[in-house]
Amino acid sequence: MKLSRSWRGRAAATIVAAPSGSENPVTQPIILQISIFSPMNYPVPVARHKHGSIVNGPGQTVQQNRIFAIAPMMDWTDRHCRVFHRLLSSRALLYTEMITAKAILHGDRQKLLGYSAQEHPVALQLGGSDVDELAQAARIGADWGYDEINLNVGCPSPRVQNGQFGAALMATPELVRDCVSAMRQAVDIPVTVKCRIGIDDQDEQTALDDFVGAVAEGGCRRFIVHARKAWLEGLSPKENREVPPLNWNRVYRLKQDFPDLEIVLNGGVLSVEASESHLDHVDGVMLGRAAYQNPYLLTAVDSVFFDSPGPPASRDDILKRFIAYAEIRCAKGVRLHQMTRHILGLYQGEPGARAFRRHLSIKAVKPGAGVEVLHGALALMEETRGAHAALVA
Numbered sequence: 001m002k003l004s005r006s007w008r009g010r011a012a013a014t015i016v017a018a019p020s021g022s023e024n025p026v027t028q029p030i031i032l033q034i035s036i037f038s039p040m041n042y043p044v045p046v047a048r049h050k051h052g053s054i055v056n057g058p059g060q061t062v063q064q065n066r067i068f069a070i071a072p073m074m075d076w077t078d079r080h081c082r083v084f085h086r087l088l089s090s091r092a093l094l095y096t097e098m099i100t101a102k103a104i105l106h107g108d109r110q111k112l113l114g115y116s117a118q119e120h121p122v123a124l125q126l127g128g129s130d131v132d133e134l135a136q137a138a139r140i141g142a143d144w145g146y147d148e149i150n151l152n153v154g155c156p157s158p159r160v161q162n163g164q165f166g167a168a169l170m171a172t173p174e175l176v177r178d179c180v181s182a183m184r185q186a187v188d189i190p191v192t193v194k195c196r197i198g199i200d201d202q203d204e205q206t207a208l209d210d211f212v213g214a215v216a217e218g219g220c221r222r223f224i225v226h227a228r229k230a231w232l233e234g235l236s237p238k239e240n241r242e243v244p245p246l247n248w249n250r251v252y253r254l255k256q257d258f259p260d261l262e263i264v265l266n267g268g269v270l271s272v273e274a275s276e277s278h279l280d281h282v283d284g285v286m287l288g289r290a291a292y293q294n295p296y297l298l299t300a301v302d303s304v305f306f307d308s309p310g311p312p313a314s315r316d317d318i319l320k321r322f323i324a325y326a327e328i329r330c331a332k333g334v335r336l337h338q339m340t341r342h343i344l345g346l347y348q349g350e351p352g353a354r355a356f357r358r359h360l361s362i363k364a365v366k367p368g369a370g371v372e373v374l375h376g377a378l379a380l381m382e383e384t385r386g387a388h389a390a391l392v393a
């Protein structure tokens, strides 16, 4: 409690930071881009600053500091998924899957960290609890051109607990503070934390305030809070996303207690409209499963959150743009299914949605499958729509 109180008196720092130069050939440094795709599938640059601040003319900015993010999701938000999401929203902040600091230090960095320029703004989520390892991994992430480094303090999986990180770290705020402090010293991009409202039998009120107060002392200005506890014993990670009750009010109160911090609410938000209503209480919203399972909802993000028109947005247009991307990646040896598995929900709620999923699930996994499978899926949807229109006419 003492720590959080002592924090409260301080002035806020602005979270927007200039991106560091990139040593990574696949990224474009300094000037990030809104991805409006040209026919060649290259992003067309539009002047903007990072995260929620568009340059509208000399000295003018609009819509600062509203955050809409798509959650880090292991096995889901890989680079192909993120490119797909970027086609649906130019402005959503994207997150990688969690990557452990150790993996980054010792593993295949191209495989772990490689991404496409059009993904910006994109944050790298790290897992770990070793101060030096995290600082080094953060530095490497910044060198690769990521826009933000996020520390995972929310994952309840037993494997992660064995490594003494993820949600278990909520019990050791001072260690997280030290990790954040070391990471901040290592990079000049924002270092943020994604946490729960508590773990196990922690008191949601005091434990969360103490945690956030301490970690803010390490220099974290943005907290993404999954609005339910993690129960570290007896629940699977999946159950831990469903069983502990949601408590959005607790996150709202956190913002009241720490008005100068950016608080982003996560957990159980199902639509962009619902996200907008949370903005009366917090600075931003992060969507996970809803965005992945019903990705077309993301087409509303740019206008609702950022007052900007966003990319052209019929489902077929999105699919055509994704085909252009998949063609390039297939030529580089990526298996079609690795990409198409993320787009199965594109036509959710539309006539033919099931046939679309079935077509891709069966055909994209075949050895040697190429973008003709996606062209076939597009033709199938056009046909289905024609037949449906004739039926209702």
Ligand SMILES: Cc1cc2nc3c(=O)[nH]c(=O)nc-3n(C[C@H](O)[C@H](O)[C@H](O)COP(=O)(O)O)c2cc1C
Pocket: 071, 072, 073, 074, 075, 076, 097, 098, 125, 152, 153, 154, 155, 194, 226, 241, 266, 267, 268, 269, 286, 287, 288, 289, 290
């Ligand atoms: C398949 C899956 C994998 C996830 N992996 C991560 C992860 O790597 N890092 C993390 O911080 N959270 C992870 N999460 C949790 C989400 O980021 C998010 O906090 C959670 O799903 C609640 O948000 P939602 O109700 O909008 O889905 C994962 C969730 C899912 C469904």
